Amino acid sequence: MSGEQNTPPGSTRRRAIEYFLGGGILATFASFLYPVLRYVVPPPVADLGVNEVVAGKVGDLKPNSGAIFRFGSSPGLLILTSDGTYQALSATCTHLGCTVQYRGDLRQVWCPCHNGIYGIDGRNISGPPPKPLTAYDVHLRGDEIVVTHKREA
Amino acid sequence: MASLRNKFRLLRAARTAGLAGVIVLGACLGYGQTTNSCLDCHSAMPDPLGVTQEKFSQDIHAQKGLTCTSCHGGDASSYDPTVSMGAKAGFKGKIDRKQVPQLCAGCHSNPTYMKQYDPGLRTDQLDQYHTSVHGKRLAAGDSKVAVCVDCHSVHDIRPPSDPRSTVNPVNIATTCSRCHSDAAYMKPYGIPTDQFAKYNTSVHYQAMMVSGDLSAPTCTTCHGNHGAVPPGVDKVQNVCANCHVFQAQMYEKSSHKAAFDALGLPGCVVCHSNHGIHMPSDAMLGTGPQGVCMRCHQPGDRCDQARVKIQSGLMQLDGAITQADQTLSVAEASGMDVSEARLAQSQARDQLIKARVTIHTYQxxxxxxxxxxxxxxxxxxxxxxKDAMVERNQRRIGLGICLIAIAIMLAGLWLFIRKIER
Amino acid sequence: MIAAILRWLDERLHLDDLIAPFRHKTVPVHRLTYWYFFGGITLFLFGVQVITGILLLLYYNAGANEAFESVQYIMTKVRYGWLIRSIHSWSANLMILTAFAHMFSVLFLKAYRKPRELTWVSGMLLLFLVMGFGFSGYLLPWNTLAFFATKVGTAMVGQVPIVGQPMMIFLRGGPQVTGATLIRFFGFHVAVLPGLVVVLISIHLFLVQRLGMSVPPKIEAEWVENPSARREMKFFPNFLLREMMAWYVAIGVLGALAAIFPWNLGVKADPFGSAPAGIKPEWYFLFMYQTLKVIPSKVWFVDGEVLGIVGCGLAGLLWLLLPFFDSEPPSRPKRWITGLAIFALMYVAGMSAYGFLAK
Structure with a gap:
């Protein structure tokens, strides 16, 4: 469009028109594109409201073993310790987000990606993990093992 | 029908000639029995003695196959009054009021007999009646008190489940009021007659008649029906507790329980009254005309301080909920979606209702x-x-910026067009 | 810089040849020129629909259990989701409005006559398709009003003799309006109708390019009498720049409507709930809806409903073929068509108003 002006150059009037046109195009496109770009980026995923999940049934797990269960949109790890108590942890390694597993031989939680080791309570013991795993509350309802977020103090 | 009735007067004279006609008539009346000489005549009589087929056919007893003679005796197959209403046929005539309970109980207190109609029906009504004020006074020779037929009606007795029955929940208060609101009638007993008028202003009346909740209390819910007695002063909370469970539990453990019992005060009734129980309001905790606490308590004492605290707490929450509702309405009216907060509002309202129940701990x-x-x-x-309103304003600012940009663009285009067309 | 890029492209693609037809195209200038803008505005609004529609597809979820929630999610959680959806809804309504304005302007300016019959026919088909867009898109949020409007609308199709019932089943994806209907309407709305519309718009635009702009007979006559009064402007860039101004105004109006009156969502549809009182279709169907309502239930021995629907169908067909009833220029155009057009405009406006006010 701007390529075919053939009015004598240097006139302030022409400048003004160019400013208006250029500014207008930039401003309108910015004001149209900004909402679209914000729209295209998905909003942060809400925690889907999951606060409680049935991780399994009593008797599914042998003592000194663990199993992965689904807690909302992320995996959780349910452990039955050798002394018969249940423990539930987030199964997402705090290092690079691999899914951890319970190692009966070590009696510890182990991340296979970079050999990270956590205690049964989720404490990061050795290897790269920078933070402990989040621990969840476990209680029994009938023969169902119910896992909930720890109550905020 | 009316012309058929007129025919009857002749029938007595021409009995044999009319016999065929009577049979036809009986069939026309659609009655279980081929001949019912009682109705044939009594349907044409004026009120105290008149019972029409239409009326009696509404009666549950008629529908179950009972007839006039079941109660009154006599012989319904004869058109000769000396036979049909003779002593030989066991004719009882008008049942004396004092005999009515016994007569009804003849069947209704016989479990074996009643089972064939309704195995679930109770058969203790007469025993109950004997324990009631009505029954006791009747036994003492007072025939003004209610007997079975006064409440259940006579000759058109409907089951209580029938909305037209005089003892259907919606009609009970009216039925009781026929005597208990009649000042002249009740004068000898020296009891108030304003219960019905008061009940009609109560929250229970609202629940029953306006909201149509048939389980809402009416006279008999508290006073009993066949064994009608005013609940004892010390037992009133037990009656209320049937429905108002939490309040009663809290009251039981509260300091008021012991104090009221010691003073012989009738529990719930002390604050809520009895027949004219109004929707409780937070003003009952106040010092105004509706306030109840200060009738007993002294201003400024420990209890008064607690009262002020409780009342201000409730009013604060009530105000906060109303305020939030208003803010949300304004946001909604300007097109913002606040449905989540709206949903949460019901939880706040639940808390207010819960708090109003917790008052009965008086803590x-x-x-x-x-x-x-x-x-x-x-x-x-x-x-x-508020966030929604901020967001709304941000939207408008954004719109303003966008519109300014568009205005600049339009100006630029217009100037450009002018230039190239000059 | 831009000039350099253009030159680079021109060297390879010979853009000049492509633009050439546009360069020669002219637009007659007279006191009714502004009516020529409506087609362009409608096209622009269609473009807005395509863009916002694609954006909505990023988050929309068809299905009886998810549709409402996903639209709610767009309206509340997605940043500027309210803006995109409100613009989509408002733009849809404005597009139908401008399409109607375009249709009536063509009618009154007699632009449909030979050789432009096919332009008219393709335009009318586009108008029908646009109304189909409106009907199918209305259901997608799966709210109560849309649910019952669809129920009523598809039931009317079912009244058509012989083919009605199978057509209704086809539209609903079953004997009742269910989640299957929603999936179907979603398919129509985002795949079938856009495809058809793009083809028809191409034909329509090609015909407009090919045949040039029509001059109303009256003005043509004036110009023949006084040739010095004949004026034209170049389509490119003079007319196009003006058209762009109209587009900018349109997007400003859309933005304002969306920001001040966000399109509301209503209540999630409950297929087993009872229909809300005073349920009405969207305004662009109101004149048809009201027509069906005022026809008595029995006319002579024919069912009123069937009569109304068949009548509406015939009227639509007549409208589609209208150019073929007019005489060709240069003879005097037939008066009765102008009368019919005025009557139609009054009828649509009057019935819509009646339907809007009636309970």
Whole structure:
């Protein structure tokens, strides 16, 4: 469009028109594109409201073993310790987000990606993990093992 | 039908000639029995003695196959009054009021007999009646008191489940009021006659008649029906507790229970009254005309301080909920979606209702727990509404910026067009 | 810089040849020129629909259990989701409005006559398709009003003799309006109708390019009498720049409507709930809806409903073929068509108003 002006150059009037046109195009496109770009980026995923999940049934797990269960949109790890108590942890390694597993031989939680080791309570013991795993509350309802977020103090 | 009735007068004279006609008539009346000489005549009689087929056919007893003679005796197959209403046929005529309970009980207190109609029906009505004020006075020779037929009607007795029955829940209060609201009738007994008028202003009347809740209390719910007796002063909370469970439990453990019992005060009734129980309001905790606490308590004492705390807590929560509702309405009216906060508002309202129940512990700290929980939710909802309004304003600012950009663009285009067309 | 890029492209693609037809195209200038803008505005609004529609597809979820929630999610959680959806809804309504304005302007300016019959026919088909867009898109949020409007609308199709019932089943994806209907309407709305519309718009635009702009007979006559009064402007860039101004105004109006009156969502549809009182279709169907309502239930021995629907169908067909009833220029155009057009405009406006006010 701007390529075919053939009015004598240097006139302030022409400048003004160019400013208006250029500014207008930039401003309108910015004001149209900004909402679209914000729209295209998905909003942060809400925690889907999951606060409680049935991780399994009593008797599914042998003592000194663990199993992965689904807690909302992320995996959780349910452990039955050798002394018969249940423990539930987030199964997402705090290092690079691999899914951890319970190692009966070590009696510890182990991340296979970079050999990270956590205690049964989720404490990061050795290897790269920078933070402990989040621990969840476990209680029994009938023969169902119910896992909930720890109550905020 | 009326012309058929007129025919009857002749029938007595020409009995044999009319016999065929009577049979036809009996069939026409659609009655279980081929001949019912009682109705044939009594349907044409004026009121005290008149019973029409239409009326009697509504009666549950008629529908179950009972007839006039079941109660009154006599012989319904004969058109000769000396036979049909003769002593030989066991004719009882008008049942004396004092005999009515016994007569009804003849069947109704016989479990074996009643089972064939309705195995679930109770058969203790007469025993109950004997324990009632009505029954006792009748036994003492007072025939003005209610007997079975006064409440259940006579000759058109409908089951209580029938909305037209005089003892259907919606009609009970009216039925009782026929005697108990009649000042002249009740004069000898020296009891008030304003119960019905008061009941009609009560929250229970509202629930029954306006909201159509048939389980809402009416006279008999508290006073009993066949064994009608005013609940004892010390037992009133037991009656209320049937429905108002939490309040009663809290009251039982409260300091008021012991104090009221010691003073012989009738529990719930002390604050809520009896027949004219109104929707409780937070003003009952106040010092105004509706306030109840200060009838006994002294201003400024420990209890008065607790009262002030409780009342202000409730009013604060009520105000906060209303405020949040308003904010949300304004946000909604300007097109913002606040449905989540709206949903949460019902939880705040639940807390207010809960707090109002907790009053019956008479402990300000317990009420305050509920109030604080409600206030927290209401404040969050209020904030959601305010955020929505901020968002709305941001939208308008954004629109303004966009419109300015468009205006610049339009000006630029217009100038450009002018230039190239010059 | 831009000039350099253009030159680079021109060297390879010979853009000049492509633009050439546009360069020669002219637009007659007279007191009714502004009516020529409506087609362009409608096209622009269609473009807005395509863009916002694609954006909505990023988050929309068809299905009886998810549709409402996903639209709610767009309206509340997605940043500027309210803006995109409100613009989509408002733009849809404005597009139908401008399409109607375009249709009536063509009618009154007699632009449909030979050789432009096919332009008219393709335009009318586009109008029908646009109304189909409106009907199918209305259901997608799966709210109560949309649910019952669809129920009523598809039931009317079912009244058509012989083919009605199978057509209704086809539209609903079953004997009742269910989640299957929603999936179907979603398919129509985002795949079938856009495809058809793009083809028809191409034909329509090609015909407009090919045949040039029509001059109303009256003005043509004036110009023949006084040739010095004949004026034209170049389509490119003079007319196009003006058209762009109209587009900018349109997007400003859309933005304002969306920001001040966000399109509301209503209540999630409950297929087993009872229909809300005073349920009405969207305004662009109101004149048809009201027509069906005022026809008595029995006319002579024919069912009123069937009569109304068949009548509406015939009227639509007549409208589609209208150019073929007019005489060709240069003879005097037939008066009765102008009368019919005025009557139609009054009828649509009057019935819509009646339907809007009636309970």
């Amino acid at each position: 300000a700290s317990l009420v305050d727990q509920d109030v604080q929980a409600g206030l927290k939710i209401a404040a969050k909802d209020e904030q959601a509404g």
